[in-house]
Amino acid sequence: ASGSDDNDVVVIGGGPGGYVAAIKAAQLGLKTTCIEKRGALGGTCLNVGCIPSKFSEFLTLFKKTVSAAKALLHSSHMYHEAKHSFAHHGVKFSSVDVDLPAMMAQKDKAVTNLTRGIEGLFKKNKVNYVKGYGKFISPSEVSVDTIEGGNTVVKGKNIIVATGSDVKSLPGITIDEKRIVSSTGALALSEIPKKLVVIGAGYIGLEMGSVWGRLGSEVTVVEFAPDIVPTMDGEVRKQFQRTLEKQKMKFMLKTKVVGVDSSGNGVKLTLEPAAGGEQTILEADVVLVSAGRTPFTAGLGLDKIGVETDKGGRILVNERFVTNVPGVYAIGDVIPGPMLAHKAEEDGVACVEFIAGKHGHVDYDKVPGVVYTHPEVASVGKTEEQVKALGVEYRVGKFPFLANSRAKAIDDAEGLVKILADKETDKILGVHIMSPNAGELIHEAVLAINYDASSEDIARVCHAHPTMSEALKEAAMATYDKPIHI
Numbered sequence: 001a002s003g004s005d006d007n008d009v010v011v012i013g014g015g016p017g018g019y020v021a022a023i024k025a026a027q028l029g030l031k032t033t034c035i036e037k038r039g040a041l042g043g044t045c046l047n048v049g050c051i052p053s054k055f056s057e058f059l060t061l062f063k064k065t066v067s068a069a070k071a072l073l074h075s076s077h078m079y080h081e082a083k084h085s086f087a088h089h090g091v092k093f094s095s096v097d098v099d100l101p102a103m104m105a106q107k108d109k110a111v112t113n114l115t116r117g118i119e120g121l122f123k124k125n126k127v128n129y130v131k132g133y134g135k136f137i138s139p140s141e142v143s144v145d146t147i148e149g150g151n152t153v154v155k156g157k158n159i160i161v162a163t164g165s166d167v168k169s170l171p172g173i174t175i176d177e178k179r180i181v182s183s184t185g186a187l188a189l190s191e192i193p194k195k196l197v198v199i200g201a202g203y204i205g206l207e208m209g210s211v212w213g214r215l216g217s218e219v220t221v222v223e224f225a226p227d228i229v230p231t232m233d234g235e236v237r238k239q240f241q242r243t244l245e246k247q248k249m250k251f252m253l254k255t256k257v258v259g260v261d262s263s264g265n266g267v268k269l270t271l272e273p274a275a276g277g278e279q280t281i282l283e284a285d286v287v288l289v290s291a292g293r294t295p296f297t298a299g300l301g302l303d304k305i306g307v308e309t310d311k312g313g314r315i316l317v318n319e320r321f322v323t324n325v326p327g328v329y330a331i332g333d334v335i336p337g338p339m340l341a342h343k344a345e346e347d348g349v350a351c352v353e354f355i356a357g358k359h360g361h362v363d364y365d366k367v368p369g370v371v372y373t374h375p376e377v378a379s380v381g382k383t384e385e386q387v388k389a390l391g392v393e394y395r396v397g398k399f400p401f402l403a404n405s406r407a408k409a410i411d412d413a414e415g416l417v418k419i420l421a422d423k424e425t426d427k428i429l430g431v432h433i434m435s436p437n438a439g440e441l442i443h444e445a446v447l448a449i450n451y452d453a454s455s456e457d458i459a460r461v462c463h464a465h466p467t468m469s470e471a472l473k474e475a476a477m478a479t480y481d482k483p484i485h486i
């Protein structure tokens with residue numbers, strides 16, 4: 001790598017934010033180098049996040065594609081379906097077993113193929129790729145300790161920090177990635193734990209809990225807050241929690257972990273009500289700590305060049321992604337905003353568009369969020385609680401999948417579509433979907449909300465029959481008028 005040549009753009013970090021920024025910059029004609037310490041591109045998302053977590057979903061027989069983020073979710077879902085649902089559809093097996101090493105191998109193959117695919121895209125777009133740990137020596141120079149053991153200095157007129165995030169541990173808990181694991185360890189367990197305790201009821205904890213629950217673990221989720229997934233619409237969240245409970249996931253809300261003892265065979269957790277009170281002991285074979293993620297800037301030398309961060313360590317940027325140091329930019333999980341791969345990608349594109357003198361655009365209020373359990377929960381825009389807090393007069397339109405012909409036909413009809421629209425103008429304010437494939441269905445709503453559509457706009461668009469998408473049309477009808485099928 002000709003790391004010492006002057007670049008127009010240098011990107012530190014090859015995750016979804018960084019690699020997308022690098023490719024886009026090169027496509028815009030800018031000379032670009034991307035520095036990545038991991039030795040593989042794709043960042044948290046591809047290596048230890050979105051993609052491998054989806055592998056258990058593979059068990060849905062009728063889904064051909066293994067979504068990168070969802071390899072484990074897909075595989076475990078297929079197993080669960082084969083074991084518990086297929087007979088109901090008249091498909092019988094004499095026995096169904098889990099081959100965990102094969103499942104993990106499939107996940108690893110998906111990840112390797114995808115990371116290599118990004119290397120291919122770098123070559124195609126002529127992005128220079130330096131494998132090593134980057135550290136600022138000045139606002140336009142990055143010293144890189146390369147993976148091969150050398151050192152090179154990469155210079156650039158513009159430097160984009162895309163170093164992402166890392167697992168947040170809890171005080172008093174040491175993650176050993178064997179019995180006390182982060183999401184990274186939970187993606188690579190060598191045995192199915194009999195009892196799995198998940199600390200934290202955010203989307204990562206629930207997804208990983210679902211994976212192992214489907215494969216046979218008894219899963220208990222301990223959460224300090226009174227609710228699971230705090231960002232979710234309250235009504236949808238209640239239904240979602242009931243659904244997970246039906247799947248035998250147990251919840252201990254308003255509960256804090258005050259002690260962890262892993263000196264014996266398993267792990268003993270000492271729990272206490274969040275408001276204080278009597279302590280109880282919960283035993284587990286494996287404990288997953290999934291209490292959030294924290295921006296990763298260790299060893300980057302931000303203090304050396306004077307880049308400002310907030311109290312949580314996030315790099316502060318303006319609307320053009322520039323930090324307080326001219327020529328130094330930051331994108332993705334390392335800056336404030338939703339910590340999601342697609343948000344990081346949007347940041348990356350917009351940031352280099354600004355650098356290239358064009359106009360970039362990302363609206364964090366319109367970034368969709370998806371929980372890849374089964375059913376999935378997807379949303380865009382505001383929750384009912386947020387709309388109320390704003391004092392906006394609104395209408396709600398709902399439609400249950402129990403009344404949707406496609407969902408009934410495949411006997412997978414748990415969930416609903418909920419649309420919130422402005423009472424006066426009918427402009428869509430928020431859409432929340434719980435259903436199989438909600439993560440795909442939501443994009444019609446994402447498009448609508450980005451174009452300031454009204455619920456009537458969705459209702460008057462012809463939707464193919466029989467599809468799950470018809471539930472969105474019916475919920476839109478219910479928002480300002482009446483639905484047909486309920």
Ligand code: FAD
Pocket residue numbers: 012013014015016017018035036037038042043044045046048049050051053069132133134135162163164165183184204296298299300331332333334339340341342343344372
């Ligand atoms: P990262 O992906 O963290 O990439 C940063 C990269 O920078 C890393 O590869 C790191 O090695 C490198 N780096 C850091 N410091 C240096 C340095 N000094 N020098 C060189 N390289 C450096 N998001 C979704 O949208 N959908 C999902 O389904 C989803 N599922 C997830 C499941 C799990 C289990 C986890 C943990 C996360 C999940 N996420 C998901 C979140 C998603 O992974 C992140 O939002 C996304 O990866 C952020 O992208 P990024 O480019 O900002 O940072």
